[in-house]
Amino acid sequence: MDLEPIPEIEPGQDIPAIFEPLCAVFRRRLKSDGQKYTPERARVLDSVIRMEGAFEAEQLVADLRESGYRVSKATIYRTIKLMQDAGIVQRVLGGDDVPRFQMIYGAKPDDTIVRVDNDEIISIDIPELIELRDKICAKYGLTPSSHRFQIFATGEKKS
Amino acid sequence: MDLEPIPEIEPGQDIPAIFEPLCAVFRRRLKSDGQKYTPERARVLDSVIRMEGAFEAEQLVADLRESGYRVSKATIYRTIKLMQDAGIVQRVLGGDDVPRFQMIYGAKPDDTIVRVDNDEIISIDIPELIELRDKICAKYGLTPSSHRFQIFATGEKKS
DNA sequence: CTTGGTGCAAACATTTTGCAGCACA
DNA sequence: TGTGCTGCAAAATGTTTGCACCAAG
Numbered sequence: 001m002d003l004e005p006i007p008e009i010e011p012g013q014d015i016p017a018i019f020e021p022l023c024a025v026f027r028r029r030l031k032s033d034g035q036k037y038t039p040e041r042a043r044v045l046d047s048v049i050r051m052e053g054a055f056e057a058e059q060l061v062a063d064l065r066e067s068g069y070r071v072s073k074a075t076i077y078r079t080i081k082l083m084q085d086a087g088i089v090q091r092v093l094g095g096d097d098v099p100r101f102q103m104i105y106g107a108k109p110d111d112t113i114v115r116v117d118n119d120e121i122i123s124i125d126i127p128e129l130i131e132l133r134d135k136i137c138a139k140y141g142l143t144p145s146s147h148r149f150q151i152f153a154t155g156e157k158k159s
Numbered sequence: 160m161d162l163e164p165i166p167e168i169e170p171g172q173d174i175p176a177i178f179e180p181l182c183a184v185f186r187r188r189l190k191s192d193g194q195k196y197t198p199e200r201a202r203v204l205d206s207v208i209r210m211e212g213a214f215e216a217e218q219l220v221a222d223l224r225e226s227g228y229r230v231s232k233a234t235i236y237r238t239i240k241l242m243q244d245a246g247i248v249q250r251v252l253g254g255d256d257v258p259r260f261q262m263i264y265g266a267k268p269d270d271t272i273v274r275v276d277n278d279e280i281i282s283i284d285i286p287e288l289i290e291l292r293d294k295i296c297a298k299y300g301l302t303p304s305s306h307r308f309q310i311f312a313t314g315e316k317k318s
Numbered sequence: 319c320t321t322g323g324t325g326c327a328a329a330c331a332t333t334t335t336g337c338a339g340c341a342c343a
Numbered sequence: 344t345g346t347g348c349t350g351c352a353a354a355a356t357g358t359t360t361g362c363a364c365c366a367a368g
Contacts, residue, residue: 099358152304199349
């Protein structure tokens with residue numbers, strides 16, 4: 001491919017600073033495995049960073065296609081897998097059963113109530129959880145990057 | 160099919176009492192939707208109840224086949240969907256990306272730390288979460304059946 | 319020249335659907 | 344007689360793989 005050369009840290013133009021280390025994380029991980037940070041992989045990472053919240057693999061395909069970068073589906077899936085290995089994204093399920101991915105690093109916490117009787121998803125905000133998780137991680141000598149709290153509930157009181 | 164008639168509450172022989180209402184829940188839900196509690200569906204529910212923790216759809220197929228009940232794959236998948244609608248099971252993802260299902264009713268909460276740098280999963284026990292979730296649900300007029308708390312962390316202190 | 323990466327298309331795994339026949343109200 | 348349920352096989356999704364060729368060290 002004849003894309004421009006890859007800068008040392010290629011965060012794209014309008015990517016929040018919080019995501020900048022991501023690129024470095026990915027590059028480091030690839031390098032330590034004897035793998036390369038190619039233009040295609042940079043494009044996929046770029047696209048992932050731009051996604052808001054959870055996204056489907058197919059959205060990456062579409063997004064990259066729109067951007068004019070023809071990255072093959074196979075490469076996209078392969079790159080997603082690499083990013084999973086690098087701890088950058090994870091696979092998740094929403095209320096529907098569509099498999100999606102979401103960023104781990106820099107992701108904002110995801111606290112929800114899932115109505116198991118009608119698939120409704122209610123976002124809630126529980127600041128206490130952050131200190132709770134930090135406390136727990138400290139006990140294990142780990143550094144938390146994000147968390148996810150799902151409550152499964154039914155609506156007895158209302159339909 | 161020439162199976163024995165379905166008793167009013169057919170909990171199987173050695174199913175813990177905690178699961179008994181499940182059958183009633185399922186029957187009630189089906190009835191209210193003008194659907195039927197057939198022998199095949201009873202068999203699938205039976206099999207689901209016997210599964211420990213999360214299970215793959217294919218395990219139900221195998222389990223039912225072993226039991227000598229030939230329930231078609233299509234019916235099993237259709238029944239799983241009905242049970243999802245009834246709020247009895249939900250789809251989940253484990254550390255690998257294999258889609259699985261798990262019981263909601265009677266399921267024990269699932270609190271874990273996910274080491275994003277090496278995929279290690281550490282089970283933790285946080286009793287406070289139960290009261291927290293109950294408090295939150297009460298605020299929304301909902302009845303919690305289970306929850307899941309995942310912390311994503313890296314091991315800075317040890318590898 | 320060796321190792322890794324890519325695109326393409328075929329293969330795969332899992333789940334859904336169309337359809338003809340069956341069961342029961 | 345109509346409505347729902349079943350099995351089967353085909354179709355639809357979502358993801359992975361085999362292969363031939365390309366690029367960089």
